[in-house]
Amino acid sequence: MSKVLLHTPDGVRDIYGEECSDKKIIAEKIHGKMKSFGYQDIDTPTFEYFDVFAEEINTTDAKELYKFFDKEGNTLVLRPDFTPSIARCASKVLLENGTPVRVCYEGKTFLNTSNLQGKLKENYNIGVELMNDDSVMADAEMIALLVSCLRSAGLSDFQISVGDAGFYKGLCIEAGIDQETEAAIREQITSKNYFAAESLMNERNIDSKYIDQILKVSEFIGSDDALDKAENIANNEMSLNAVKRLKKLYKVLTSYGVQKYISFDLSVLSKFNYYTGVIFSAYTYGAPDAIAKGGRYDNLLGKYGKDAPAIGFVIILDDLISACKRQGIEFEHEASAISVTYNEDNFDDALKKATDLRQQGKNVCLLHE
């Protein structure tokens, strides 16, 4: 007999049985929460032209995209992220009359990450985007909806770290730091490597006054009192506006009653340069990284030809479920199907019984005796 390939490639896997039905149930609960906030479903193609993703992705990450060619020689990419696709689609059709657009999506994303690091290459994402609304209320709705989605999955012990890209950007502009240096510092601050950020800034001859200010972002962690401290050191308008906005955001989140899940952290930045305002990540025990990420990206849509503010988040469902399991959270499982047996003589009766039960909404398996 020829050798049969029975296992899947690295980084992808089969999901079946109870695990699969649990996943569907949780996805449906989260989806239900999104619907309850008035979000409408959207579905975009699994692969797109490379250019759609080129804007948001820097050269190192471009290596991690699955790329292939069509007959005409265009480069196509399996989507690594939904946001650019939705921005493209929205700028084309959804944003015409300037009223807020709320969409939710779910599906798989693909990233060709390196082997043997325990990271999946195919991930199931569920997320939302809220476009044409630049208010603090929109920021708050996003975070409150995320809290409500995570709670609906059964999670209770989690933390959402909230920062604002504008605070750090303002400091960099004030200090006259060029884009390339800014990106290098951002990378170090994102991994909380402040001594590397410091030596980098010393190397590039940045004024020590600004070095101190930038390194201070590490200290603004906690509830709203962290924001008071941040307000005291910022001298430029952009940074001050960022802090003021976060303070307003905290007030609205208090109205939603979700403030206990929020911790401000002005060192929360993203490697994606397209974030312009509030940035947030949700953390819980049992997951190696954030289980959900989001933020405001007011310039991205403009790149597809329609200027509009937008904010969104995405939940990595596989990470969320594995974190829940590690925390011992009990899932509501699908009820097992009722068995109705038949033999050659009584098939008609058995069929009628099964049909009746199915009509009552029961799950029925018709089995031979």
Add this chain to the structure above:
Amino acid sequence: MRYLTFALGKGRLVESTMEILNKCGITCDEILDKKTRKLIFTNEELKLKFFLAKGPDVPTYVEYGAADIGIVGADTIMEEKRRVYEVLDLGFGKCRMCVCGPAEAKKLLEHRELIRVASKYPEIAKDYFFNQKHQTVDIIKLNGSVELGPIVNLSDVIVDIVETGSTLRENGLEVLEEICPLSARMIVNQVSMQMETERIRKLINDIKENL
């Protein structure tokens, strides 16, 4: 209160690490007892746990949250490229990552020829030769006694950690180029940093003051 778990890289870093922790009022003498067969050591008073792991595994334990905090050499962090926060340069365990070989191999590094490089750190070697020197090289991964490489003609040069250079000299090799300085680092799990912010930040500050 939840336990905070430390993963320490086995070997020469352990004593210096415990010395600094002692200065911060954190004790765990059992861990220094060479005869013990225990794998996990506990400080019940402060709700801390410690375990020893092979250096390259420390970032892995920390990435998955099996340990909240890790103490390990910068070489391992660069090689493993794990998603962890690198929060502190502890300053001890200082050494250098270098390209080494016999003196006559020096010219091979100038002419951008295709040469063979043996190393325990293939990622660091690759990054240095490809992205900084722009030299095409064949990298051979070895798991120990890398100095043998040039001696038995497996490779032209090696990329390895140099502390005093005495092993190199004894074997007729020398440092040809320095890649970067190294020292012990403290790394923190991304989730623990967010969930236990207060405790971990206090710990970092205490250690910083005692360096």
